Amino acid sequence: MAEAFRALVLDQHDKKVTSEFRNLTTDDLPAGDVLVRVKWSTLNYKDGMILNGLGRLVRTYPHVPGIDFSGEVVTSGDDRYKPGDEVVLTGWRVGEVHWGGYGQMARVKADWLVPLPDGLSGRQAMSIGTAGFTAMLAVMALEEQGVSPDEDGEVLVTGAAGGVGSVAVSILSALGYKVAASTGRAETHDYLRGLGATTLVDRNELTDTSKPLLAERWIGAIDSVGSTTLAHVLSEMKYHGAVSACGLAGGPDLPATVLPFLLRGVRLIGIDSVMCPYATRTKAWERLAKELPTDHLAAATTKIALGDVVEWGEKILKGQVKGRVLIDVQDC
Structure with a gap:
């Protein structure tokens, strides 16, 4: 049965990109192997560009942006992931050509995911983010x-x-x-x-x-x-x-x-963090879990609600943001 959720949806009219929060269901999501309940995402400079229709990074509308996310597997057609598994996704042009992390549910290919490494919570993983x-x-x-x-x-x-x-x-x-x-x-x-x-x-x-x-x-x-x-x-x-x-x-x-x-x-x-091979991605995340000081991580992170992401997208383009911006995707 389809599950309802909230998402930030971009659309384009007369070459102008608009954004609004909509109620969607999992039937609206693009095809993929794994359905994930998205808990955390981030705001990067590229997200700011996408939110403001800059750079032609998105070609097909309507579109759900958000170039990374962490969350919990709901259903999976791939044996590597089971319901309840915590996962992280960065790269593979998610949030550009495939719907991304600014929705409370996402469906993606299994090869794009990485298991959440030991020593990191999903929130910490997205404080690190792309x-x-x-x-x-x-x-x-x-x-x-x-x-x-x-x-x-x-x-x-x-x-x-x-x-x-x-x-x-x-x-x-x-x-x-x-x-x-x-x-x-x-x-x-x-x-x-x-x-x-x-x-x-x-x-x-x-x-x-x-x-x-x-x-x-x-x-x-x-x-x-x-x-x-x-x-x-x-x-x-x-x-x-x-x-x-x-x-x-x-x-x-x-x-x-x-x-x-x-x-x-x-x-x-x-450095190409988009089409990064699975073995390299896994190694990088394992090292982040072990070597990045958690006190530094907290000092470099600002948490916002998903409902505030459009406003913060403008701030990041104006150079008014320092460090990492963590998004509570369930807060919308």
Whole structure:
């Protein structure tokens, strides 16, 4: 029998995206192997864009946004998941081409899910969310390139007050790295120091792209801004430094040259948290459960009701949000 639930539904009229909360039933959901009662979701920059009809990330309407969620399995056509199992979903363009986490029920493919790892509640998992998951992938990529806390130097995190940046600072600090956090918001300095940043860098220091190579500063970097910021960071990497790039807030253009790569052996690794293989996703979530300080997690998280998500979507686009935004999906 179909079950009723509430969801935020986007629609499009005359090329303008509108949103409203509607009463739906599970018969309205798209096809999938597993039906999940969604308990928690998050608000990311991409969600803000989708809520405001920016970037053509959603092509088919009506649509339920929300690019990640955690919850409890209701029914499953896959032997890996049983009713009552706690699960997490990030990626696979959920919330873009497939209905996502801003509804109290979701139906998805079993391959998209990950069992909730031991040591994490569903609420904690979404306090981490796609942003924190991406941050862990970025840290793992630096490790695979040989970047180590034993090296003499700092790892730079750009966009450090945002979702990815906040968790990246916390993870790196917990692992023993010296962390430089870049932000343009002076009011977040104490917040970033509390997460473990040892040095604060004004983002205006990372804008010079007139020279392909500058003085060596960083053993590694996690960049969630892109464009001129990433180009500047590449020019300041130490010999054989590595950069994990995971964001395009500044745009897709990269006004850099090949000199950092040829003359300093710098390595640039793109982080794709969307089409991430199951084994890598599972490893990243297990590490988050063990290595991310829970006190830092709480400090970096703001909880809101699903009913407030449209208002907060506008705030995140205006740069008025720091850290993670956790959504109580059942509160609508």
